[in-house]
Amino acid sequence: MEIFRSIRNLLRFGSSRFDGPLLFFMFLLFGMGIIVMFSASVIPAEREFSDSYYYLRKQLLWGAVGVVLFLIFCQIPYQFLVKWSFVFSLLSLLLLVAVFIPGLGKSVGTSYGRSFNRWIQIAGFQIQPSEFSKISILLFASYFFYNFDFKKIKWDRKKIVSLVVIFLTLLLIVIEPAFGTTVELLLVLFFFVLLAGFPMKRLFILGASVIPLLVVLVTQVGYRKKRLEIWLDPYKFRFDEGHQLVTSFRAFFDGGTSGKAIGTGYAHRYLAYSHTDFVLSSYVEDFGFVGFCFFLLVVLFLMVRIFLLLQRTKDKLGYFLGAGILILFGFQTILNLFVITGIVPVTGISLPFLSYGGSSLLTIFILFGILANITCKENLVV
Numbered sequence: 001m002e003i004f005r006s007i008r009n010l011l012r013f014g015s016s017r018f019d020g021p022l023l024f025f026m027f028l029l030f031g032m033g034i035i036v037m038f039s040a041s042v043i044p045a046e047r048e049f050s051d052s053y054y055y056l057r058k059q060l061l062w063g064a065v066g067v068v069l070f071l072i073f074c075q076i077p078y079q080f081l082v083k084w085s086f087v088f089s090l091l092s093l094l095l096l097v098a099v100f101i102p103g104l105g106k107s108v109g110t111s112y113g114r115s116f117n118r119w120i121q122i123a124g125f126q127i128q129p130s131e132f133s134k135i136s137i138l139l140f141a142s143y144f145f146y147n148f149d150f151k152k153i154k155w156d157r158k159k160i161v162s163l164v165v166i167f168l169t170l171l172l173i174v175i176e177p178a179f180g181t182t183v184e185l186l187l188v189l190f191f192f193v194l195l196a197g198f199p200m201k202r203l204f205i206l207g208a209s210v211i212p213l214l215v216v217l218v219t220q221v222g223y224r225k226k227r228l229e230i231w232l233d234p235y236k237f238r239f240d241e242g243h244q245l246v247t248s249f250r251a252f253f254d255g256g257t258s259g260k261a262i263g264t265g266y267a268h269r270y271l272a273y274s275h276t277d278f279v280l281s282s283y284v285e286d287f288g289f290v291g292f293c294f295f296l297l298v299v300l301f302l303m304v305r306i307f308l309l310l311q312r313t314k315d316k317l318g319y320f321l322g323a324g325i326l327i328l329f330g331f332q333t334i335l336n337l338f339v340i341t342g343i344v345p346v347t348g349i350s351l352p353f354l355s356y357g358g359s360s361l362l363t364i365f366i367l368f369g370i371l372a373n374i375t376c377k378e379n380l381v382v
């Protein structure tokens with residue numbers, strides 16, 4: 001009985017300043033990420049840098065910085081961040097423009113003849129502004145829609161400028177191109193509009209009207225059209241562009257019930273991006289169906305806990321911002337899962353807390369720091 005009483009006290013809302021279960025599941029995911037990322041990155045690191053620990057050291061460094069940022073942002077009142085969200089949005093726009101500046105932005109060519117402009121090189125470090133733009137968009141859009149009354153729409157300069165800033169941010173991300181990030185942010189904006197009270201029927205009509213544009217962006221742009229063809233029949237392209245998806249399928253099959261010896265599977269040797277976007281494929285190869293179910297349970301418990309905490313928030317603005325973070329985290333996780341299992345075409349989308357990458361890791365730690373502040377004891381009805 002004492003054990004159950006202790007568990008019940010731990011799960012009780014407001015038992016400590018910052019929610020214990022939220023922190024536990026967050027750091028559990030990060031710890032799982034370090035293990036599987038190292039397992040998946042040993043061979044690529046040895047092959048590219050003659051150093052098996054290259055990616056592990058960098059991820060641990062980014063992780064340490066991320067934890068520090070988490071501790072900082074969980075202490076900063078989210079109202080203060082929202083108040084300065086317009087300034088953050090302008091800074092985000094400047095960074096998104098900087099990726100196209102020669103000498104500062106880093107351009108990567110593709111086999112489709114298209115250049116990707118997603119990174120900035122600063123003092124030996126490479127950052128991805130589109131990841132950090134998620135923070136500014138969430139802060140800015142949550143404040144915009146929180147104050148928006150669809151029953152009494154009064155367009156003034158402030159509202160128009162706000163919409164222009166959001167539109168320019170999305171446009172620059174599309175031009176980079178970072179299609180997966182664009183879809184993420186559009187979904188968050190869709191839910192903000194829904195939460196703000198826009199009529200459901202009109203909202204879905206508006207959403208349906210955007211579908212033709214998305215179809216054009218997918219089918220008429222060279223590399224996306226190629227990805228669509230690969231998705232429809234990956235085995236036809238298994239010796240070139242389809243190898244990534246086919247190898248991911250094999251990783252799931254080889255993992256079986258309980259997985260193979262860690263780091264010894266086929267995907268660890270031959271799967272491109274096995275430690276970044278496709279890290280979950282390597283995880284399943286190592287830990288099998290049991291490990292995969294454990295990962296899903298951890299993510300599910302974390303999302304349910306966040307949802308229940310947000311239901312108890314005193315402030316509507318905090319609820320809006322927290323819901324945006326929850327939607328972004330959930331959708332990014334689901335989209336990554338859908339990509340590696342072939343449910344949707346391959347797009348560059350990282351798995352929160354697990355994928356290798358400094359920008360994505362810092363972004364998710366900052367967002368969860370903000371979330372921890374929103375759901376801290378003084379902001380909850382307990």
